[in-house]
Amino acid sequence: MADQARPESSSARKHRAILDTAEVQFLRDGYTGVSMDELAEKSGVSKQTVYNHFGSKDRLFVELVTSMTTGAGDTLAALGNPPAVPSELAPYFTRYAEEQLRAVLTPRLMQLRRLVIGEVGRFPQLAAALSENGPERSIRTLTALISGLADNGLLVAPHPELAARTFNWLVLAAAINEAMLLGDGAIPTASAQSHHAAEAVRVFLAAYGSVN
Structure with a gap:
């Protein structure tokens, strides 16, 4: 029996959520129109979590x-x-x-x-x-x-x-x-x-x- 795929970790889910939100926000509002605070809020994570995953905008x-x-x-x-x-x-x-x-x-x-x-x-x-x-x-x-x-x-x-x-x-x-x-x-x-x-x-x- 083939091994089942491992469930996505909490960290990976947050990483993907931030990227998905960033795509929507950047394409809609432009680079300068997006803040890390807004990204964090719309991703459902803290601002510190965004920086922990990516370091900078x-x-x-x-x-x-x-x-x-x-x-x-x-x-x-x-x-x-x-x-x-x-x-x-x-x-x-x-x-x-x-x-x-x-x-x-x-x-x-x-x-x-x-x-x-x-x-x-x-x-x-x-x-x-x-x-x-x-x-x-x-x-x-x-x-x-x-x-x-x-x-x-x-x-x-x-x-x-x-x-x-x-x-x-x-x-x-x-x-x-x-x-x-x-x-x-x-x-x-x-x-x-x-x-x-x-x-x-x-x-x-x-x-x-x-x-x-």
């Missing part, structure tokens, strides 16, 4: 960003083994691109991006946290993948990190820009996302696909 926000962007950064892990032959490249990268678009193009993540951009002049560390835990994390995993595929002769990528950045923004840049500027109604449909993913992969493989 900045650190709380950084952890919130990390938790909100985890899905986008972990796309490769969900795809299984990387391509072993050239015919597997396009399907693999297309699945990756579709999953990235699905994970990133959500109203809550677009709202988070708008919040961070609005505060970047006063709080550049917030933008740094979003960049590090969002696109940069994805680019690091893509770099490792592309490097391995190049070593195996499946891609021609003398500069794997540049190739990873190129592919990442081929997939995401236009869609994110439209959603950021035009609102959630501009988030592409699932069908449009699939079409865009396939085109981004076609362009990427035209540039980096092996000639062998």
